[in-house]
Amino acid sequence: MKKQIFIVALAFAMSAPVAWAQPEKVAAVQMRADPSQAQAALWASKVLARYHYKAMPLDDSLSEKIFDRYFKTLDGEKLYFVQSDIDQFDGVRNKLDDAINNENLTLPFSIYNVYQQRFNQRMTFARELIKGKFDFSTDESFQIDREKAAWPKNEDEARDLWRRRVKNDFLRLKLAGKDDKSIRETLDKRYDNYQTRMRKLNNEDVFQMFMNAYATSIEPHTNYLGPRSADNFDIAMRLSLEGIGAVLQSRDEYTVIREVVAGSPAGLSGKLKPGDRIVGVSQGENSPFVEVLGWRIDDVVQLIRGAKDSIVRLDVLPADAGTDGKHTQVALVRKKISMEEQSAKKSVIDVREGGVKRRIGVISLPTFYLDFDARRRGDKDFKSATRDVARILGELKKEKVDNVLIDLRNNGGGSLIEAIELTGLFIDKGPVVQQRNAEGRIEVESDTNAGLAWDGPVGVLINRGSASASEIFAAAMQDYGRGLIIGEPSFGKGTVQQLLSLDKFAPTDKVRYGELKMTIAQFFRINGGTTQLRGVVPDIKLPVLGDSESFGESSYDNALPWTSIKPANYVPAGDLKELFAPLQKRHDVRIAKDKDFQYLNEDIAEMRKLRKENAISLNETVRRKERDTQEARAKLRDARIAAQSPADDAGTGAEGKDARSKVPVPTKQAKALALKGAARQDDGLQADERNLVAELAAEKAAKNAKDVLLQETAHILADEAGMLKTDTRMASRTMPYMAPTKDIAK
Incomplete structure (x- = not known):
């Protein structure tokens, strides 16, 4: 399968410019579009209206959607504009299509200029506020998430909103032990930095924001990439x-x-x-x-x-x-x-239970990367997720692991080719995914390479951040009965995007129009279903950390609906359903006694409570009580973790010849580390305000912290390996392709 590239030749008549009533309020410093950006917008509109999977004409109706999404892009938390700003532009909400068609982008840039003006007004007001004093004895609150809130009705309401916001910033630092003088210095510098970053934005940034408001108004995963963003996207794909x-x-x-x-x-x-x-x-x-x-x-x-x-x-x-x-x-x-940090990596977790040690090989895959150009040139060392995973599987075979886990948590996808070829490492031959294009034509993408790189049991760990190519791989492994899917339901992105360079329409090589990442097909599982909206549902369920209302395909208001097609012609490699109930039961019994899981569930409950309340007190006494409770709980956890030795850690340890494969386990001598993902004490600072050395040390500690979900997943796969080795009939029923093995206590 080749990287899909459209070669299109479009000849459209250019519309003559039309006049529109420009709103009165404009920013003091005007941001203006370049002629090349207006041309790029026009070409992008022609391509999107004709070749997108959900092609929509650029008309007044779409203009209104773009208008709303553009304001949301600029001020999604409704902190800067007031209702009168929205009303001021309301008369031209159906004119953004004309702005593009007539190559006159004055309107979207005028909207941005008003935003810039409001932003500077809010920052100036915030910096004035910190010179005064706040009364932290009153019972008032600050709304955490304002995405669904109304615009402030007027300037008085906007100023009160910012008074509460600055008061919260001040209180956070006060609770962290800072004195008033240092708090004022920190916040003044913070708000000044906000303004500095705003001043560094250029017309390419503004144009990209506007064009993305257009692109995502059609469908959530269609994007415009400016020239520099396109370069960075290419780097990310080839690593x-x-x-x-x-x-x-x-x-x-x-x-x-x-x-x-x-x-x-x-x-x-x-x-x-x-x-x-x-x-x-x-x-x-x-x-x-x-x-x-x-x-x-x-x-x-x-x-x-x-x-x-x-x-x-x-x-x-x-x-x-x-x-x-x-x-x-x-x-x-x-x-x-x-960029090795984003490459596939391995570790080995040893699980001991009942005097038997099981070795679980873990392959962490952050993205489905592929250097397209190097592959096309025939470079024998081209970078590829599948090639790296195949090499690691060979190493794990030599280390005699009992089960392999592919960790796809927070893997947002990447190359479709890699998803197909990675699946091919675990199946012999056969279809992996189906694609349906805008005309309704269905193509079946298959693994054509005979043989398996790994014929033993496999687990796939997913979460809400596992999307696109991750879902294709997980779904295929599930449909083939080839892998045990563990975790929480995945993102739910069931669409295929293609990169299209707009530079081919540019008048000269020196002019760059950028790229479109455009949805051109929907993918379907080989069983006929789709992961769209619903995602991949795990066989063994772990605690749900994500919030489906704010993250995931179902959180988009214009996501494609779930649907299904005819299944592909495939033969399952196995049937793991017989394993689900006993593995889930063992998992439930184990976590019921696991303090770490109790802490995790407490954190989840606290996060859900905060989301539901969507407000935080600005009363110092109330906040100190909340902080003291959290701090006491954190100290108890850290003390328990610090007191653990590897032997005490629920029977898990980490061994191996390669030191890089070790999974750090807290010891009595080590400093207490947080559970991975657990909430830590709030210091009131932002990342760039902390000491760099201390920040890097904290990140390293967090990276090495105990990963409760990974450890429990290793236990589940150890249970599976044990069941298959002790019950050969079950093994032959569930995994007939796997060579019989004898269980050996190690």
Whole structure:
């Protein structure tokens, strides 16, 4: 199957511009569209109206949908606009189609300019508020989620909303132990940074927001990618780029090195470390430095990236130097950088029960990545999720694992090709997914490679964040009876997108129009159903962490409906239904006695309570009581975890020759770590306000924290492996393809 590319030749007559009544209020600093953006919008509209799976004409009706979604994009929490702003533009809500068709984007940019004006007004007001005093003894509250709230009726209501918001920001820092002076300094700097980031937005950002309001008004997974976003999307898919191997972020107008990639030019130089500030960039050995202080992070990244084997020089202010400290200059030769953090990774969890040890091999797959270009060129080392997983399966075979788990939690998808080929590692041959295009034509996509890379039992761990390609793989494994699906219902995205470059319509190579990521088909399971809206329903259910009302396909107001088609012609490899009830029973008994699961359920109940109430008290006494209760509960948990040894940890441990495969388990000597995903004490700060070294240490601790759901999933798969080995008749009924094995106590 090839990467799908439309080659289209469109010849449409351009409409003459028409006049419209421009609203009176405009931003002090005007943002305007480039002519090329107006042209890109027109070409995008022609393609979307003709080739989209749910093709819709760009007319007054769609214009009204775009209008509402654009305002939601700009101010989804209804914090900046007031009702009079909406009313002011209401007379032109059906004119956005004319704006695109007539290549005159003044209207959407005028809306943005008013938003920009309101944003600055709110920030100015917020910074004035922190100079005064707040009364924390009154009984009032702050609404947490305002997405479904009404617009503030007038300026007085908007100011009261922001008074409560700033009061909450102040109280959070106060509860964290900060004094009034430092709180005022922190918040003034925070709101100033908001304004600074707003000033760095350009017309490409505004155009992309508007075009995405258009695209997502048709269907949730259709998007417009501006030229720079298109480049970044391509990098994310192939998991590689040409640069120096440093992760950057903005802090206080500086571009700061957050992470240095091991083995990269930056890492091998030994001259760069986290916290170093890049203040200048030079191309080649002799060109002058371009000062980048105060630049947008993506502009700095563009300067640092470049052709392989070319030289880039950095003017660096070391992390431990003051603002007037001595600079160092570092010359680096750019190389191809692999983004290994997003690659498939393995670990092995050993589960001991009743004197028997079961080894569960875990393959964590964050995305279904594929370097399309390298594959097309015939590069024998092209990056591919399937190739990496196949290699890991070979390693796990040598480590003699009893079961394999594919962890797809929060894997939002990626390449359809990879979903099909990854399924092929676990089945012999056969259909994997069906696609139906806009004309109703159905195609069956199949694995055509004979043989299995792994013929033993398999588990697939999913959650609400598992979407698209993840759902294709999980559904196929379930339909074939090839894998045990564990977790919570998945996202519910049952559509196929295709990248279409709009640059082919540009008048010259120097003009870039960007790309469309456009829905062109709906996929169906081989059993005829679809994952659309409903997702993949697990065989063994774990606690539901996600909120279906705010996250997932069912949360979209214009998602495609669930439907079904005729099943594909396939032969199931096995039938695991006989295992479901006994495994679920063992799971239920185990978690009923598991303190970690009790803590997890407490956290889930607390999150649901907060969602339902959708308000937080601004009374200091009430908040301190809530904080003290949470803190006491957290201390009890941490004390219990710290007191555990690996042997005490419900019979689990981690062993193996490869140290990287170990799953960290808390010990008596180790500091207490939070359960993965558990709520931690609120320090009132935002990520870029914390000390970078401390922030990185906290992230590392969280990453190494005990993963309760993963550990329990390993127990479930250990139970399955034990049942199959001790009951050969059950094994032959449920997994007839699997060679019989004897159970050996290890």
